[in-house]
Amino acid sequence: MRPHGIRGEVVVRSLSENPDRFQPGSRLLVGHDVDAAVEMVIGAVRPQRPGRLLVAFDGAPDRTAAEALRGRRIFARATALPELPDDVFWERDLVGLPVVDVEGAALGVISAVLSRTEQDLWEVQTPSGPVLLPAAKGIVVSVDLEGRRVTVDPPAGLFD
Template identity: 40%
Template sequence: MTDRVCVGAIAGAFGVRGEVRLKSFCAEAADIAAYGPLTTEDGARSFEVTLTRPVAQGFAAVLSGVTTKEAADGLRGTRLYAPRAALPSLPDDEFYHADLLGLTAVDTGGQTLGKIAAVLNHGAGDLLELRGPGLTGSVLVPFTREIVPTVDLATGRIIIDPPEGLLD
């Protein structure tokens, strides 16, 4: 587990006064502004975030130190991270996506299947992108209790009970 979690990304400038279009990855989208200063992935820059209004697919927001459209445009694609300590603790059956990345996936018999490369959500629920030497490319595994009955962060592994034909 890392000490920072990606909570959003800057989608580009919004208007001409330095506002940005901010995409939130938080369960409650507006909470992105409540997690204290957010930093870039490399930690080189830090921003206080003030949400100004909802916009299509996110929020218009003011970031501290960003005062021009050009500066806001220059941040397009920048991912923003919050300290893990600022985030709410989760129930036992919920996980931050960052904690699932890199976990070893094994089947119910203990055979290693690969590693979790990404957690995706296209609107119908979370999918785990599984990559491994015995797989042809990536395999998308639905992240449901039936198919993924066990997530053990302490040992760094998950158990997958794939339906027939999923890994073929």
């Protein structure tokens, strides 16, 4: 976020697929990270350009208040997130999961999810450095969130 104008508005780049997320009265978490975020209520919202909104939060009436929000991110409560299909996962649930091959040999730990392409890539931190693993059927055998483990059948040489 960054301030816009003198009326307390901030520019927000929305990554949400939920068009109702940014509506007057919506309660969102705002902070540098989710653990330090505080709840704020949207007072007003208007489009700026595709993918960007001008948002005014209750309690932030001027540019000085908006300036205090610079660089902060907006988070939704987990309870406000939609239910996902069985083969789709939230990034927050994947990061930190150990990755093993089909024989059970440890390969590394998921350190990031890259969703900027048509095919998601999972960055797996290995002892020899990061490896980008395509999150594709045929490669990802199973994701066990409760058991905290991802089993993969990677292409030959990917983790060598």
